[in-house]
Amino acid sequence: MPSQPMFRASEMLQMAIEIERAGLAFYEACVRAARDEQASEVFQFMAGEEKRHIEIFRRMEEPLAHYELPETYPGELQAYMRALIQERVFAKPETGAQRAAAVENPFQAIAVAIGFEKDSILFYSAMKQLVRQSEGEAVDQVISEEQGHIRRLVELRITLEKESPSPGTDPPD
DSSP states (O other): OOOOOOOBHHHHHHHHHHHHHHHHHHHHHHHHHOOSHHHHHHHHHHHHHHHHHHHHHHHHHGGGTTOBOOOSSTTHHHHHHHHHHHHTSOSSHHHHHHHHHHOOSHHHHHHHHHHHHHHHHHHHHHHHTTSOHHHHHHHHHHHHHHHHHHHHHHHHHHHHHHHOOOTTOSOOO
16 A cells, blocks of 8 residues: 655645634625724734734745655654644634624623634644744744734724623633
8 A cells, every 4th residue: 555645744734824824804894894993903903813824824835845744654744734724723714704794792702813823833733743943933933923922812802892891792711
């Protein structure tokens, strides 16, 4: 039986780019739906960050085109990374837009966004362990920025709660 090709680091970076594209679609849809100026500004900022992260991962991808990651068995890493994406983060850009369309208020949008950012951190933390040290530093930078995004989203939620606390609009726990 022929063995499967080893998982390439560039494939993992393509997954990261797809995650960021889905986040971009989500944030752009949130900008279009936002009724609050401050929420709109935060979602615009977040969309810009997703675009920037796409470029970071694209720059990392070319030098890693032929870099193969060690696996215990063929397909191990690809299966693991794909499972992280499918179970946690938006798998495709249209998924991000669909999630945004289902959001009924800014509190729900913030809750979805925080979950997305947390899931991205999980994926990138796993990814960091599998790339060369030089690329790991760039991944660390993205992880740090994602953590900052969570803080910014929490601050927005707190501000919105102070401005207009209305029953039934809190995000689910």
